[in-house]
Amino acid sequence: MSIIVGYVPSSEGVAALETAITEARKSQKLLVVVNSSRGDALVDRRYVQGDDIAAVADRLKAEGVEHLILQPVRGNGAASEVLQAADEHQADLIVIGLRKRTPVGKLIMGSTAQQILLEADCPILAVKAAPRN
Amino acid sequence: MTSLTSRLKGRSELGVALLLGAAGVLVLWDAAGLVTPYSKSDPVGPKTVPYIVAGLLIVCAVMLAINVMRGGQGEVEGGEDVDLSHPADWKTVLPLAGAFVANILLIDWTGWVISGTVLFWGSVWALGSRHYVRDGLISVALSLLTFYGFYLGLGISLPAGLLEGIL
Amino acid sequence: MDVFSSLMDGFATALTPMNFLYAVIGVVLGTAVGVLPGLGPAMTVALLLPVTQVLEPTSAFIMFAGIYYGGMYGGSTTSILLNTPGESSSVVTAIEGHKMAKAGRAAQALATAAIGSFVAGTIGTTLLAVCAPIVVKFAVSLGSPSYFAIMILALLAVTAVLGSSRLRGFASLGLGLAIGLVGMDSVTGQRRLTFGQPLLTDGLDIVVVAVAIFAVGEALWVAAHLRRTPANIIPVGQPWMRKQDWKRSWKPWLRGTVYGFPFGALPAGGAEIPTFLSYVTEKRLSKHPEEFGKGAIEGVAGPEAANNAAAAGTLTPLLAMGLPTNATAAVMLAAFTSYGIQPGPQLFESEGPLVWALIASLFIGNFLLLVINLPLAPLWAKLLQLPRPYLYAGILFFATLGAYSVNLQAFDLVILLALGALGFMMRRFGLPVLPLILGVILGPRVEGQLRKTLQLFGGDPSGLLSEPIAVGIYIIVAIILVWPLLLKLWRRSRPQAVPAGTAGPLPQDDQAQAGSDLRMAEADGGANDGSEMAEATGSTNQSVHARRRQEEP
Structure with a gap:
């Protein structure tokens, strides 16, 4: 029984995390934060390190949410890491962030969100970034 | 250890x-x-x-x-992208060498465009990328680009091989 | 002003649109490879050697020089932002640079590195323009015995001084010399080490050897030990400096330059020692010594300037005497060879316009580097996100392409793979690659010089000592070779400085070596895991200690 959230340090990722925290507090379930990297480049901006990951942990503690932060680096894509975590923790909800993509961008890069939507066995909550004011 | x-x-x-x-x-x-x-x-x-x-x-x-x-040992060479904490990863090196050998065997027969595609695609695969289609497109594009680049830019005609007449 | 007018002609050549374009390509490529992990200027120039077949020499060298200087700039960016210095010369920059970046002063660290590199590079290049003709004047006055001695010095200095194990350095040199022997002897037409293979008659192409050792060997080696964890990069905006930073930077820049240039010009001087000296000096002279270790700007400014001045210094012996003192210079020498240009004192005379255009292009390249590095630093940092599979597959792809395009024969690719495997093995077992490359390039020239010299003296070996300068150089060579022994004697005379050795004495020790130079090689060839000084000096040393222990009551 848990809620899985795919987290990346971007406005979509933050929106997803916020929503997931709200959901977890409401339902009093374990919140599993997944932040993975394929580990195939020297630098991966989506992989949170050092003070930033500590800040996320502090935030979750402050909210009083039972949580787990996973940061697997084993050559897999983000989608399969989220799906695997959902499997292991018997997720009943996956929260992901969505961003706008051009058609060409979709064609070349594939879509993490799409793979999760198609392959997950539980409901998925897709969140968009808060509009900038 | x-x-x-x-x-x-x-x-x-x-x-x-x-x-x-x-x-x-x-x-x-x-x-x-x-x-x-x-x-x-x-x-x-x-x-x-x-x-x-x-x-x-x-x-x-x-x-x-x-x-x-007497127990002397050479100093293993490190580097920016080298992680010496794990032993040599032959599962990466051998397929990489395989792609290289494939290119040697193929280059005169099939020509650079095909053998170069095999080389790049095989190397990328050996190094752990699993975006088969994207890698394939990049491999073909790179081989074609270098073929024409060498021909037009440097005046070196790489072998066309099987694709003789098409390229 | 002879130098001045030659240099102006050089600028005229270097600023033609085509050559300027190659300078731009060179500095952009150079910065990129400096930033990218696993790629260095030596490998890049090696990968680009095939262009020597079609490009004009001037354009090619302008591009190569841009890559050489660009690599230095790019290297400092990664050491500051990532704390992963790509080359040994930027290790010192990383000490304070990364601390600065962590403290939120990445922009200032990058700025002082880039501007310091510019200042040092410009002064260094000026010194090069002034010194090189003087060195040439001296060098052309030398007879062939002296010239032979200088080449021996260059070979042995790089082999014996650089790297942690002299024995392994000499092993590498031997392999290089053997590779250099392959092919038809230029004097008698005898075939050496060709094994009846007609394809080997012309020898192994230096392009193939350089690409194999630097590119294929390196790519395979990195592939075997790929780092799988993402590094933590410090985000950065556009580099800039405050008035205070300028005030604290300009003196270290100048002092770094003073350290860097002479060391770069010496055979086996390199950039490591001057960067380190500069760091120590700045630490001592700084008004803020407490900041050292926490991100002192002087600790970035000085070493980075020293690094670039050393790069300029390196080109002095290369252009004036045809003697390379580091890997990139060695590959550039290979490029001269593949153009059929004889590097050496005659270079300035026979290829004057080329050399001066090259020197002028260094000034231009330096300026371009400042322009593209200051505003574009955040963009360069993005390059680090390139997935490794593409990077290393790309290296192999272009290595193959380059080696194949030389003769268009698949046989060269077999050689490429074989020597690439050799390069892999050398990295695995700590054999330095530079002596091998120098052996391949300089070996045949040393042999030619030896035969030419002895021909003049009717085969009498004492002819080699017929010039006082030659004798002087052999004395320097002897000192370099005997140095570790002297060091040991000195340590022995001050016993408290020496921790007792660990290993017991071994009987082979005294009888095994008769040759004086190789004895030294062995002396340093011991355990070299970079642990303790006493450990690092190796087995002979240990047995000396052990013997000493026995003598003690």
Whole structure:
């Protein structure tokens, strides 16, 4: 029984995390934060390190949410890491962030969100970034 | 590190000494086979330097062997992108060498565009990328680009092979 | 002003649109490879050697020089932002640079590195323009015995001084010399080490050897030990400096330059020692010594300037005497060879316009580097996100392409793979690659010089000592070779400085070596895991200690 959230340090990722925290507090379930990297480049901006990951942990503690932060680096894509975590923790909800993509961008890069939507066995909550004011 | 692996590592360096020794003997043997009449215009002759090189190699081989037996060890080369905490990853290196060999075998027959595609795609795969389609597109594009780039830009015509007439 | 007018002609050549374009390509490529992990200027120039077949020499060298200087700039960016210095010369920059970046002063660290590199590079290049002709004047006065001695010095200095194990250096040199022997002897036409293979008659192409050792060997080696964890990069905006930073930077820049240039010009001087010296000096002279270790700007400014001045210094012996003192210079020498240009004292005379255009292009390249590095630093940092599979597959792809395009024969690719495997093995077992490359390039020239010299003296070896300068150089060579022994004696005379050795005495020790130079090689060839000084000096040393221990009551 848990809620899985795919987290990346971007406005979509933050929106997803916020929503997931709200959901977890409401339902009093374990919140599993997944932040993975394929580990195939020297630098991966989506992989949170050092003070930033500590800040996320502090935030979750402050909210009083039972949580787990996973940061697997084993050559897999983000989608399969989220799906695997959902499997292991018997997720009943996956929260992901969505961003706008051009058609060409979709064609070349594939879509993490799409793979999760198609392959997950539980409901998925897709969140968009808060509009900038 | 267990004592077994460290002992094995120490021993594997003896292979380097063996290689040096073999190279030295080879150079020596080759130089001995040269027939040269003494000539006033070339008192040193073509044999002298090979003898010196062979001597250097053989002496290095012997001393390296002694050094290794006494527990000496070469300093493994590090680097920005090198992680020496895990042993050599042959599952990456061997397929990589395989892609390289495939290119050697294919290049004259199928031409650069095909063999180069095989080389790049195979290397990317060996190094762990699993975006098959994207990698394939990049491989083909790279091979075509270099083929025409070399032809038009540098005036070097790489072999067209099977695609002769199409390219 | 002879130098000045030659240099102006050089600028005229270097600023033609085509050559300027190659300078731009060179500095952009150079910065990129400096930033990218696993790629260095030596490998890049090696990968680009095939262009020597079609490009004009001037354009090619302008591009290569841009890559050489660019690599230095790019290297400092990664050491500051990532704390992963790509080359040994930027290790010192990383010490304070990364601390600065962590403290939120990445922009200032990058700025002082880039501007310092510019200042040092410009002064260094000026010194090069002034010194090189003087060195040439001296060098052309030398007879062939002296010239032979200088080449021996260059070979042995690089082999014996650089790297941690002299024995392994000499092993590498031997392999290089053996590779250099392959092919037809230029004097008698005898075939050496060809094994009846007609394809080997012309020898191994230096392009193939350089690409194999630097590119294929390196790519395979990195592939075997790929780092799988993402590094933590510090985000950065556009580099800039405050008035205070300028005030604290300009003196270290100048002092770094003073350290860097002479060391770069010496055979085996390199950039490591001057960067380190500069760091120590700045630490001592700084008004803020407490900041050292926490991100002192002087600790970035000085070493980075020293690094670039050393790069300029390196080109002095290369252009004036044809003697390379580091890997990139060695590959550039290979490029000269593949153009059929004889590097050496005659270079300035026979290829004057080329050399001066090259020097002028260094000034231009330096300026371009400042322009593209200051505003574009955040963009360069993005390059680090390139997935490794593409990077290393790309290296192999272009290595193959380059080696194949030389003769269009698959046989060269077999050689490429074989020597690439050799390069892999050398990295695995700590054999330095530079002596091998120098052996391949300089070996045949040393042999030619030896035969030419002895021909003049009718085969009498004492002819080699017929010039006082030659004798002087052999004395230097002897000192370099005997140095570790002297060091040991000195340590022995001050016993408290020496921790007792660990290993017991071994009987082979005294009888095994007769040759004086190789004895030294062995002396340093011991355990070199970079642990303790006493450990690092190796087995002979240990047995000396052990013997000493026995003598003690």
